[in-house]
Amino acid sequence: MMPNTAAIPKQIFDIITQVINGTEKSIALHQPLFKGNEWNYTKECIDTGWVSSVGKFVDRFEQMLVELTGAKFVVATVNGTSALHLTFLLANIKPNDEVLTPALTFIGTTNPITYCQAIPHFIDSDPETLGINLKSLEDYLKEDTVIKNGTCINKYTNRHIKALSVMHTFGHPADLDALLDLANRYHLILIEDAAEALGSYYKNIHVGHHGYAGILSFNGNKIATTGGGGAILTNDPTVAKRAKHLSTTAKLPHPWLFMHDQIGFNYRLPNINAALGCAQLEQLPGFLKAKRALAKAYQAAFKNLYYITFVDEPAHAKSNFWLNTIILDESAAKYRDNILEFTNTNGIMTRPAWNLQHTLPMYQSAPKMPLTHAEKLAKQIINLPSSVELGKPYV
Numbered sequence: 001m002m003p004n005t006a007a008i009p010k011q012i013f014d015i016i017t018q019v020i021n022g023t024e025k026s027i028a029l030h031q032p033l034f035k036g037n038e039w040n041y042t043k044e045c046i047d048t049g050w051v052s053s054v055g056k057f058v059d060r061f062e063q064m065l066v067e068l069t070g071a072k073f074v075v076a077t078v079n080g081t082s083a084l085h086l087t088f089l090l091a092n093i094k095p096n097d098e099v100l101t102p103a104l105t106f107i108g109t110t111n112p113i114t115y116c117q118a119i120p121h122f123i124d125s126d127p128e129t130l131g132i133n134l135k136s137l138e139d140y141l142k143e144d145t146v147i148k149n150g151t152c153i154n155k156y157t158n159r160h161i162k163a164l165s166v167m168h169t170f171g172h173p174a175d176l177d178a179l180l181d182l183a184n185r186y187h188l189i190l191i192e193d194a195a196e197a198l199g200s201y202y203k204n205i206h207v208g209h210h211g212y213a214g215i216l217s218f219n220g221n222k223i224a225t226t227g228g229g230g231a232i233l234t235n236d237p238t239v240a241k242r243a244k245h246l247s248t249t250a251k252l253p254h255p256w257l258f259m260h261d262q263i264g265f266n267y268r269l270p271n272i273n274a275a276l277g278c279a280q281l282e283q284l285p286g287f288l289k290a291k292r293a294l295a296k297a298y299q300a301a302f303k304n305l306y307y308i309t310f311v312d313e314p315a316h317a318k319s320n321f322w323l324n325t326i327i328l329d330e331s332a333a334k335y336r337d338n339i340l341e342f343t344n345t346n347g348i349m350t351r352p353a354w355n356l357q358h359t360l361p362m363y364q365s366a367p368k369m370p371l372t373h374a375e376k377l378a379k380q381i382i383n384l385p386s387s388v389e390l391g392k393p394y395v
């Protein structure tokens with residue numbers, strides 16, 4: 001029997017409070033934790049004057065990310081959005097090219113495509129991993145595209161579909177092997193938006209460098225933060241070299257001359273932000289343990305609530321469990337707003353999924369495949385409080 005309208009929000013609220021050990025103060029969706037060398041390292045930047053675009057912490061931050069992710073090269077940037085913008089430029093995404101990209105994602109996945117004057121082409125989600133729906137994408141490509149001279153052409157717009165952007169939703173790795181195989185068959189450049197997925201692994205390899213290149217974000221709400229920050233991951237030395245050059249105003253190295261050989265960007269991560277990042281990365285193993293413990297506690301607590309599915313890591317993957325997510329079944333989905341209202345009013349921050357990209361005013365006329373699952377999921381998803389510090393006793 002379905003509990004009544006008033007009972008459902010309370011039932012969910014009680015389970016969340018039980019998992020996070022109830023408290024009087026309000027609980028954020030995701031807040032950063034600074035318990036390591038954050039103060040020491042940022043103070044060092046201020047004491048020495050090295051706060052800006054050059055300094056030892058930027059290099060150290062990149063090196064730490066190389067070791068952590070296994071990517072051969074890492075280039076730090078001012079945020080994840082700029083990292084993705086550079087990645088699309090480097091992948092030679094040109095005006096009027098189309099880029100296949102999820103409808104169910106944050107705006108930071110979509111806008112960088114438009115910055116290149118290319119066109120986002122929205123694709124459907126997998127109801128279990130919340131990533132790309134492989135089967136429907138494959139059927140769609142078979143039906144709606146033709147391969148001409150080794151390029152994938154949209155039959156209806158006649159435009160070149162050049163790339164596939166894969167987002168690892170809430171930190172859960174998409175099925176990269178299958179997506180890479182599909183991308184190869186359709187001559188698509190695979191780019192990973194791994195903004196949410198620092199510490200997530202697909203078949204024991206860290207996400208973000210399985211395709212052409214990928215990006216991370218270190219925004220304040222991500223698992224580790226630099227205040228604002230991002231990074232490009234790649235195994236290709238040429239891509240890495242060009243990424244660094246473009247992110248530093250395309251200035252040629254010289255002790256005193258200002259010579260720039262193309263239109264570059266001021267996208268380099270400042271040293272003071274990198275200092276914060278180094279301190280955060282030192283604590284990442286503990287953060288990941290805490291997140292996993294919290295996720296497992298939610299999962300156990302929600303197990304007997306038949307109208308809820310807790311989103312677990314996919315098989316063959318290890319997730320960072322960045323944002324814990326429940327999916328309401330169809331009978332409970334109509335109470336979604338009551339649940340959001342009740343929990344937020346009572347001091348527990350919860351959130352619905354993002355508004356689907358094709359429903360936003362600037363993207364309503366963009367090409368898209370049938371978005372059946374994404375449209376359903378958008379009404380069923382609720383994100384739960386997921387801060388590292390809730391995963392005691394690991395931090």
Ligand SMILES: *Cc1c(COP(=O)(O)O)cnc(C)c1O
Binds near residue numbers: 080107196219229
């Ligand atoms: C956070 C995020 C970004 C961009 O990150 P910023 O660092 O805020 O620019 C991009 N894509 C996704 C999916 C994100 O969650």
